[in-house]
Structure formats: structure tokens, C-alpha cells
Amino acid sequence: MLTAISISLTATKQVAKQPGQSPLWDIWLGLRRSPSGMVGLCIVLLHICLAVAAPYVVPYDPVEFDTDAIRAAPSAEHLFGTDKLGRDVLTRTLLGGRIALLVTIVGTGLAITWGGLLGITLAYVAGIVDELVMRLVDAILALPRLLILLLIASLFGTDTGVLILGLGFLFGVAVIRIARATTLDFVARDFVLAAYAMGAPRRTIIFRELLPNALDILLVEGALRWSWMLLAFSALSFLGFGVAPPTPDWGLMIANSRDILALAPWATFFPIAAISTLIIGVNLLAGALAKAIGLDRGGGVRV
Amino acid sequence: MSKQKSMLFVLLLVIVMLAGCALPAAETAPAAHSENAPVESAGAAPSSTSVRSTLRFPHELIFNGSESLDPASPTQFTAAMVLLYNRLARLDQAGVPQPELATAWQANEDATEWTFSLRDDVTFHDGKPFTSADVAYTIAHILDPATESPQASLLDLIASVETPDDQTVVFQLSQGHADFPLLLTHRATAIIPENSAETIGATGIGTGPFILETLAPDGTTTFVANDAYWKGEPLLAGIELISLPDAEARTLAEQAGQIDILFDATPTQTDLFVNDDSYTVLRFPSGSWTTLVMRTDTPPFDDIRVRKALQMAANRAEMIALVMNGEATVSCDTPVAPNDAYRWNGECPQDIEGAKALLAEAGYPDGIDVTLYTTSSSAQLIPLAEVYQQQAAAAGINVSLEIAPADSFWSDVWMVEPFVVSYWRERTADQILNEVWRSTAKWNEAYYKNPAYDQLLDEARTELDFEARRELYQAAQQLIAEEGGHLIPYHVNQFHIVNNQVSGVTAQALTEIEWHTISKSE
Numbered sequence: 001m002l003t004a005i006s007i008s009l010t011a012t013k014q015v016a017k018q019p020g021q022s023p024l025w026d027i028w029l030g031l032r033r034s035p036s037g038m039v040g041l042c043i044v045l046l047h048i049c050l051a052v053a054a055p056y057v058v059p060y061d062p063v064e065f066d067t068d069a070i071r072a073a074p075s076a077e078h079l080f081g082t083d084k085l086g087r088d089v090l091t092r093t094l095l096g097g098r099i100a101l102l103v104t105i106v107g108t109g110l111a112i113t114w115g116g117l118l119g120i121t122l123a124y125v126a127g128i129v130d131e132l133v134m135r136l137v138d139a140i141l142a143l144p145r146l147l148i149l150l151l152i153a154s155l156f157g158t159d160t161g162v163l164i165l166g167l168g169f170l171f172g173v174a175v176i177r178i179a180r181a182t183t184l185d186f187v188a189r190d191f192v193l194a195a196y197a198m199g200a201p202r203r204t205i206i207f208r209e210l211l212p213n214a215l216d217i218l219l220v221e222g223a224l225r226w227s228w229m230l231l232a233f234s235a236l237s238f239l240g241f242g243v244a245p246p247t248p249d250w251g252l253m254i255a256n257s258r259d260i261l262a263l264a265p266w267a268t269f270f271p272i273a274a275i276s277t278l279i280i281g282v283n284l285l286a287g288a289l290a291k292a293i294g295l296d297r298g299g300g301v302r303v
Numbered sequence: 304m305s306k307q308k309s310m311l312f313v314l315l316l317v318i319v320m321l322a323g324c325a326l327p328a329a330e331t332a333p334a335a336h337s338e339n340a341p342v343e344s345a346g347a348a349p350s351s352t353s354v355r356s357t358l359r360f361p362h363e364l365i366f367n368g369s370e371s372l373d374p375a376s377p378t379q380f381t382a383a384m385v386l387l388y389n390r391l392a393r394l395d396q397a398g399v400p401q402p403e404l405a406t407a408w409q410a411n412e413d414a415t416e417w418t419f420s421l422r423d424d425v426t427f428h429d430g431k432p433f434t435s436a437d438v439a440y441t442i443a444h445i446l447d448p449a450t451e452s453p454q455a456s457l458l459d460l461i462a463s464v465e466t467p468d469d470q471t472v473v474f475q476l477s478q479g480h481a482d483f484p485l486l487l488t489h490r491a492t493a494i495i496p497e498n499s500a501e502t503i504g505a506t507g508i509g510t511g512p513f514i515l516e517t518l519a520p521d522g523t524t525t526f527v528a529n530d531a532y533w534k535g536e537p538l539l540a541g542i543e544l545i546s547l548p549d550a551e552a553r554t555l556a557e558q559a560g561q562i563d564i565l566f567d568a569t570p571t572q573t574d575l576f577v578n579d580d581s582y583t584v585l586r587f588p589s590g591s592w593t594t595l596v597m598r599t600d601t602p603p604f605d606d607i608r609v610r611k612a613l614q615m616a617a618n619r620a621e622m623i624a625l626v627m628n629g630e631a632t633v634s635c636d637t638p639v640a641p642n643d644a645y646r647w648n649g650e651c652p653q654d655i656e657g658a659k660a661l662l663a664e665a666g667y668p669d670g671i672d673v674t675l676y677t678t679s680s681s682a683q684l685i686p687l688a689e690v691y692q693q694q695a696a697a698a699g700i701n702v703s704l705e706i707a708p709a710d711s712f713w714s715d716v717w718m719v720e721p722f723v724v725s726y727w728r729e730r731t732a733d734q735i736l737n738e739v740w741r742s743t744a745k746w747n748e749a750y751y752k753n754p755a756y757d758q759l760l761d762e763a764r765t766e767l768d769f770e771a772r773r774e775l776y777q778a779a780q781q782l783i784a785e786e787g788g789h790l791i792p793y794h795v796n797q798f799h800i801v802n803n804q805v806s807g808v809t810a811q812a813l814t815e816i817e818w819h820t821i822s823k824s825e
Contacts, residue, residue: 063693067624084571085625085686158705240679240706245689256689259551259682262558262575 027216030292037288043281047274051097060088062095063246071264081266083257092248093270097278099249103164103233108226110168111175116218118172119179120210123187124202134180140173146235153241160243167232171225175218182217183210216293223286227279234275250275355528355540356823358805360564361547361556362520363680365713370520372507373500374493375445375452377745381490381728382544385814386526387428388493388509391419391438392484396811398643398731400484404433404494404510414479414767419472425533427496428507428514435466440497442474450500453745454491457737460764479765481772485731490814512537512819521546538807538822548709550682557582557800563823565800566813567591567728569682570628573798581803587810588632589797590640590729593687595675599788600750601721603673607786608665613673615661616698617691618653619792626686631793636784638727638735641794645732645773647780658698670699676723677704678712683795684724691790718748729812732776736760740783749788756782 031037060078066086074081080089122130140148152166186192187210195205236242237251245252250271257267362382364370370380374388392400392408402408408419425433442464445452460480465473476483486492494510495503502508507515510533513526524544528537545562547553554572557565565572568584576582597604597613604610614636623631632641635649662671677688685706692702707716717723725748730738737760738744742752756779763775783789801808807821 065621065625065690065693067621070625070628085689240708245685245704245706246692256685259554260571263571 024215024219027219027289027292031285031288034288034291036284037292040281040284040286040288043277044285047097047278047281048101050094051101054094054098058088058091058094060091062087062091062248064088071260071267073264074266080270081264083253083264083267084260089253089267089270092253093250093274095248096250096253096271097274099160099243099247100230100233100275100278103160103167104226104229107164107167107171107229107233108222110164111170111172111225111229112218112222113172114168115172115175116179116211116214116221117206119176119181120183120206120214122176123180123183124206124210130180134177137173137176140170141177145170145232149232149236150239150241153236158241158244163233163236163242167229171229171232175221175225178221179214179218182214186210186213220286220289220293223282223289227282227286230275230279230282354825355538356804356825357541357543358539358564358821358823359543359545359562360566361545361553361562364521364546364548364710365680366520367710367714368521369714371504372515372518373450373504374491374495375441375450375454376504377451377453379491380520380524382813383507383515383524383526384490384493385511385816386513386542386544386818387507387511387515388490388495389425389511390490390493391421391487394485394488394731394815396809396815398640400488404438408484410481410483414481414483414765415476417474417476417483419474421470421472422533423470425510426531427510428529429496431496433494433496433510434469435472436469437494437497438472439464439466440499441492441494444495444500445492447500451745452491453738454489456741456743456745457486457489457734458492459743478761479767480733481764481767481769482731482733485733489730489734513542516541519546532819534817534819537819539818542818549679550709551679554682557802560802563802563805564808567681568798568800570630570796570798572682573800574628576800583801583803585799585801585808585810586630587797588640588642589795589812590643590735591727591797591812592634592638592640592791592794593681593683593724593726594638595688595691595790595792596723596725596748597788597790598721598748598750599752599786603665603667603671604721604788606665608661609667609671610786610788612658612661612665612671612698613695613700614651614790615654615658616695616700617651617790617792618694619651621653621694622687622690622792625690626683627793627795630796630798632796634791634794636787636789636791637780638730638739638789638791639732639776639780640729643732644769645776645780647777647784649781649784651784653694655698658700662699667699670701672701672703673722674703674705674720676707676712676716676720678707678709678716678724680709680712681726684726687792688724718746723748728814733760733764736776736779736783740787751783751787753782753786756787 031041064087066082069078069082070086071084072078072082078088078090080093082088122133148170149166156162192205192209195209233242234251237249238255240255242251243249253271254268257264261268366378369378371378372380372383372387374384389404391403391405393403395401404425405419405421408417410417421435421438427433442458442461444450445454445458446461460476460478461474462477463475465475467473474483496508499508505518507518512529512532512534514529516525516527518524526542528540530536547556553565554575556562558575573584577584597610599605619633623629623633635651637647639646675688677684679685688704692704695702717725727735739746739748740751740756741747741760742754742757759775759779759782763772763779766772766775799808805821805823809816
């Protein structure tokens with residue numbers, strides 16, 4: 001997966017910049033020109049808005065049972081129907097997005113932050129430390145990701161905090177390589193050498209010279225990691241290692257309703273639709289972002 | 304024009320894909336058939352006029368691959384027992400013990416000496432004739448501490464087994480037991496041949512209708528018909544017993560025709576088949592029960608007030624409505640089946656205020672946090688936990704749910720964690736009360752130890768008057784309902800979902816079915 005990502009910064013650096021414009025503004029302009037990117041952005045924003053508004057708009061208590069409406073088909077009363085315990089699927093689907101978005105957004109932020117900083121630092125310090133850490137990174141990346149997550153979950157429990165830290169840690173490992181490779185491209189350039197020659201401390205060089213130049217790559221990387229993390233989180237929930245019931249959660253809803261798939265398809269369909277649209281949205285966004293900063297990955301973004 | 308071309312291309316692609324799908328399907332059908340063929344021909348006896356088939360059914364892989372064919376083993380391969388072995392006596396559908404390998408029995412006046420006459424026309428799968436020595440050996444094997452048999456604590460009232468001749472066994476009991484033959488109907492007392500303790504777990508040599516071919520508890524265990532079966536030649540050529548630990552996987556396998564019978568289905572699973580003409584649904588009230596187990600030796604459940612509060616918080620009728628689609632009978636924390644003569648029927652309405660008061664008294668005025676372990680091993684266990692979680696919340700009992708994988712729940716979680724779900728197949732009153740609550744019981748899942756309770760059971764066994772005996776058994780049930788560490792909300796109605804190619808399956812527990820009368824058409 002990672003080897004497929006070939007990074008060439010030259011394209012970005014060739015874009016003539018007008019003074020006063022930040023690289024983020026450039027990206028936004030690039031994104032505006034991409035219809036698929038705007039669709040992706042809209043989907044993602046819609047999901048975020050729904051998740052934020054959910055507690056105020058849901059029609060039912062997400063954990064309230066209704067013995068009179070077990071596995072009820074979608075109707076005016078229950079727009080998305082009910083599950084096998086008579087709980088409203090619309091309510092649970094809307095609320096289910098909250099935990100997924102919370103965990104994956106915070107987790108992605110965490111991954112990008114620690115992975116990005118460590119990667120940039122490694123590229124700058126180089127030498128034996130770089131060599132050692134990178135081999136360790138290779139080793140971790142060689143292991144199946146879900147297996148490590150299951151290990152973390154069974155060692156430390158399935159607390160939301162643990163989930164965020166686990167996902168953030170694991171996905172950050174992959175970010176290290178991207179950040180390092182990106183930085184290697186310009187770590188020996190004049191502006192870095194100049195800062196070094198002026199006696200700027202290492203911290204200043206990393207934060208003021210290297211980080212801003214890697215930021216756009218990290219942004220795209222973050223969007224990509226986010227969609228992967230959504231998948232991983234849903235898989236964990238589905239397997240029973242995510243959030244514990246009765247918290248409404250998409251993966252858990254699918255897992256607990258799959259035995260009534262033939263009797264009450266709506267109980268699995270809507271959470272599946274929610275996960276799918278969100279992941280597609282994030283991927284469209286990530287693809288457009290990559291294009292906006294001039295990264296062309298040939299095969300496009302892989303889902 | 305180019306649009307038309309691309310449409311054509313797409314069409315072509317679809318056709319290729321369809322063909323790709325169709326080809327393997329067409330290939331697998333004959334392949335599956337030819338797989339069956341050798342078994343059929345191997346099993347087909349010259350005397351049978353029609354070709355006999357192989358029947359497939361699943362088991363739950365409760366012991367994660369360490370299933371043993373030794374009936375006395377703590378990791379007994381339950382589904383295989385009734386295929387391979389016979390017991391001295393067997394329960395009929397009314398719960399009365401009927402002779403199987405025995406022909407008759409009688410007791411002395413105080414029920415301390417039981418004499419069993421045995422059949423003389425029975426041989427084991429290896430050709431050895433069945434005699435009283437095998438019975439004596441089987442009992443000694445169960446009682447041998449090295450066997451670690453869960454049945455040992457029930458049969459330790461047997462002081463000695465005498466074999467005056469090949470067809471007579473005399474059990475000398477250290478204390479009377481009016482219902483002693485009931486104990487010998489349990490599948491753990493299935494008769495094994497003499498001197499087979501070392502090998503029986505792998506060979507499965509018994510007197511039953513089927514002979515073991517290959518043992519693979521975590522894969523497919525195969526059996527071939529025992530054509531010399533003393534009850535008559537089996538109508539099937541063989542049986543494949545397939546490991547499917549997950550309830551959902553079993554449903555799908557039944558729908559796909561990969562298995563022929565889905566035993567012990569839940570009402571939800573049953574709904575999938577009830578309107579399908581290809582299946583017959585057998586429904587019967589059963590002694591199978593579901594429970595939330597609290598370890599009485601572990602805080603906070605070592606405090607009886609906490610256990611009581613957790614029991615009071617349950618709304619059993621609602622549990623039945625939500626989890627079982629109404630297909631169950633309320634039980635007030637007794638494991639004894641609703642149709643059992645010794646059953647105690649108590650009152651156990653939901654009492655939120657009472658539960659709160661008890662919790663406050665126990666030192667949890669602001670509520671209590673507990674973790675309940677559940678699993679997808681049976682389809683009702685996760686919904687049951689979810690419903691209980693919700694009901695208990697009203698009483699300030701905050702239940703966190705941990706969902707353990709089905710294939711490791713029984714080995715790693717059950718009898719380890721302090722608060723878990725569990726379920727038991729049907730057993731007779733004396734059997735279950737001894738098997739799960741007696742101080743010395745191996746499967747005392749709540750770690751309940753009370754000499755007064757043990758004594759009640761002893762008294763009940765020696766009491767020869769039925770009414771008085773019933774009172775004692777009921778007192779014992781009342782005692783464990785009070786303090787036994789179990790929240791037993793209901794006894795389930797059971798469903799067997801049978802593919803219509805199969806006939807002869809009766810509406811009774813899997814372990815009691817007469818397998819030699821079951822047949823399957825192709």
C-alpha cells in the first residue's frame with residue numbers, strides 16, 4: 001500500500017505562489033476545481049453535521065425497547081424500521097456516527113501528529129537512529145493491522161480512549177514513512193542549510209522550516225488514513241472489540257442484526273449505508289486533495 | 304457511437320462475469336456429490352434396498368477443539384454421545400426413565416441397593432459383547448479422580464458395584480436414592496467398554512447406532528452406520544458432525560443446505576424457516592435454560608444483597624418478549640424444567656425500588672458498576688445481555704457488556720470472569736441441582752458452597768415418599784434462588800429446523816433422539 005505511493009514534490013513547488021497566500025489556500029482552490037472533491041466534502045460535512053445534531057433531532061431513545069414493534073418495517077413511525085429488540089434504527093444510525101467520527105477524527109489527528117513529527121525528525125537527524133526506527137516501522141507495518149488492533153483491544157480493553165490511542169498509534173506508524181520520505185526531498189536544500197548555518201536550534205528548523213513544507217502532504221495523508229481508520233474501527237466494532245453495547249455504533253448494529261438480515265434487512269442496511277457513504281466521501285475528498293497539491297498517483301485513490 | 308461501444312463492452316464484461324460465477328457453481332455440484340458417494344457405497348449394507356444417505360448437522364465447538372469422546376470427560380463431545388453410545392436407561396418424552404442397555408431394575412426397601420438386569424444381545428463397535436463388567440468399569444472410570452468427570456459428584460453415592468453374573472449389576476449406595484435410575488440416564492454415564500479409559504476419548508467405541516470414522520472436533524467429524532446396532536440397522540449411511548461455533552453461521556449453513564438439521568434454534572432463527580416449505584420446524588418446551596451467573600466468591604457478588612438486587616432488577620416477561628419472541632417460560636432462578644415433577648414455582652416480579660434499597664444496604668447507595676461477559680455462541684445471549692443491561696440501569700446497576708468470541712468463551716471466560724452468561728441443556732432435577740450447585744460439583748459456575756444445600760439434596764435422594772421428596776427438592780431450589788448466584792430468567796422453548804429431506808427427527812432434545820430411525824432422501 002505504502003510503496004504504491006510515490007511522492008514527487010516538484011510539482012507543488014513549481015506552482016507559482018502569490019505572496020500572502022498560504023499553501024492551504026492553494027489546496028482549497030485546487031479542491032474547488034474538482035467536482036468529485038466537492039461531492040466528497042459535502043458528504044463528509046453532512047455526516048459531521050448529522051453527528052453533531054443527532055442528539056437533538058433523533059425521534060426516539062436509542063436504547064429504549066418496544067415490545068410491540070420488534071423488527072418493524074420502515075414506516076411513518078419508524079422511518080428506518082426497528083431492530084430485533086424494537087429499537088429505532090434511524091435513531092441508532094444517526095447517533096452511531098458520533099462515536100465513529102469522534103474516534104476516527106481524533107485518532108487521525110493523533111496519527112498525523114506523532115507520525116508526522118517523528119518522520120520529519122528522523123529525516124533531519126538521519127544516521128543510526130533513523131535506520132533503527134525505520135526498520136522497526138517496517139516490522140510493524142509487516143504485521144496485519146487488524147491483528148495488532150485485536151491484540152491491543154484484548155490487552156487493554158475496549159474503552160473509547162484505548163481505541164483512539166490504539167488506532168492513532170497504529171496508523172501513525174504508516175505516517176512516519178510518508179513524512180520522512182517527504183522531508184528527505186528538501187532537507188538538504190538551501191533554506192534548511194541556511195537556517196542551520198545561522199545556528200537555529202534543531203527544534204526551530206523542524207517546526208519552522210521542515211514542517212510547513214510537509215504540511216500539505218500530511219493533510220492528504222491524513223484524509224487517506226481517516227478512511228482506512230473508519231474501516232478498521234467498523235471492523236473492530238463488528239467483531240465485538242469496538243465500543244460496548246448499548247452505545248449505538250454502526251459496526252455493532254451490523255453485527256447484532258446480521259442474523260435477522262433476511263427478516264429485517266433495514267436493520268443492517270442503514271448502518272452499512274452510513275459507513276459506506278462516509279468512507280466514499282472521505283476517499284473522494286482525499287483524492288481531490290492529492291490532486292490539488294499536485295500528487296498524481298496514477299491509479300487514483302484506492303478504497 | 305463511443306457510448307454504444309462502451310455499453311457493449313460493459314455488457315460483455317457482465318456476461319463474462321456471470322459465466323465466471325456460473326462455472327464454479329456448476330463444477331461444485333457434482334464435486335460435492337462425488338464426495339458423498341464413497342461414504343454411501345461404503346456404508347450401504349447389502350440388505351438395504353434403497354441407497355442410504357449421509358446426514359450433516361452442526362455442533363457448537365464448546366471446548367474449542369479439545370472435545371473428547373470419553374462420556375465422562377469434562378470436555379465431553381456432547382453431540383457425538385448419543386450417536387456412539389447407549390446408557391443403562393434413557394428418558395422418554397414424559398421424563399420417565401426407560402430401560403435401554405438395562406432390561407429392568409429394582410431397589411431394596413430403603414433404596415440403597417439397586418439391581419439392574421442387562422441386555423444380552425448387545426456388542427460394542429469392535430465386536431466385544433456388552434456385559435456387567437463394562438458397567439462396573441464405566442462407573443469406576445467416572446468416579447476415578449483422574450478422570451475429573453463432572454458426573455463424579457453425582458455418582459459418589461455409589462459405594463460399590465457388584466457383578467454377580469454377566470447380565471446383572473448391583474449398585475450398593477452409601478445413602479438411599481429413590482430416583483437412582485434417573486442419574487444413569489445422563490449422557491455422561493454412557494457405557495464404555497472395559498479397560499478403555501486411555502483410548503476411549505479418541506476411539507469412541509460404544510454400543511450406539513454409529514461408529515466413529517474420523518474425529519476432528521474443530522472440523523468435520525464423520526461417523527458410519529453400525530449395521531449391527533442392537534435396536535436395528537440405522538437408516539442413514541453415516542453422519543457428518545460439523546463444527547460451527549457461531550449461531551449465525553449455523554443459520555446460513557442450514558439455509559444453504561450445507562447442513563440438514565439445525566438443532567436448538569432460537570425463535571429468531573426459526574422465523575427464517577417457518578414459512579419455507581423445504582423445512583419442518585419442530586417446537587417443544589424444554590428444560591434448556593439460560594442464566595446470568597454471578598460468582599459468589601468474588602466481589603461484589605460475594606454479598607448476597609448485591610446478587611439479590613441484580614435478580615430483582617430483571618423483568619423476565621419482557622426478556623422473553625424481546626429475546627425469545629415469547630417462546631419461553633418464566634423461571635424464578637430455578638434450573639428445573641417447567642414440566643418436571645420436582646419444579647418449584649416462585650414469584651419473581653421486577654422490583655426496582657427493592658433492588659435499589661438492597662444495593663444501598665450493601666454499600667452502593669449511588670449504584671454499582673458491573674461487567675457482564677456475553678458471547679455469540681447462542682443467538683439469544685447478546686440480546687439477553689443487552690435487555691438486562693437496560694432493565695438493570697433503572698435500579699442503578701450499570702452493566703458494561705464485554706462480547707467474547709464464541710470460540711473461546713467457554714474456555715477462557717466462563718467460570719473465570721465474575722459475571723457471565725451461560726446456558727444449559729435439559730437435565731433431570733436431581734442431576735442439574737447436583738451438577739451445578741453442590742459444593743463439590745465440577746461445573747459449579749457460581750462457586751456456590753453451602754453444606755445445608757448439599758444436605759437437602761442428600762435428604763431428598765433418600766426420601767422414599769414422592770410428596771416429601773418433592774418438598775425437599777423444592778426447598779433446595781428455593782435456597783439457590785435466594786443465594787445460589789444465578790439469575791435464571793426462563794426456560795426456552797426449543798426448535799429443531801429440519802430439512803424436509805430428513806425424516807424421523809422427533810421433537811425432543813438432541814441428546815435423546817433415536818438416531819437409527821432417522822433417514823434422509825437425496
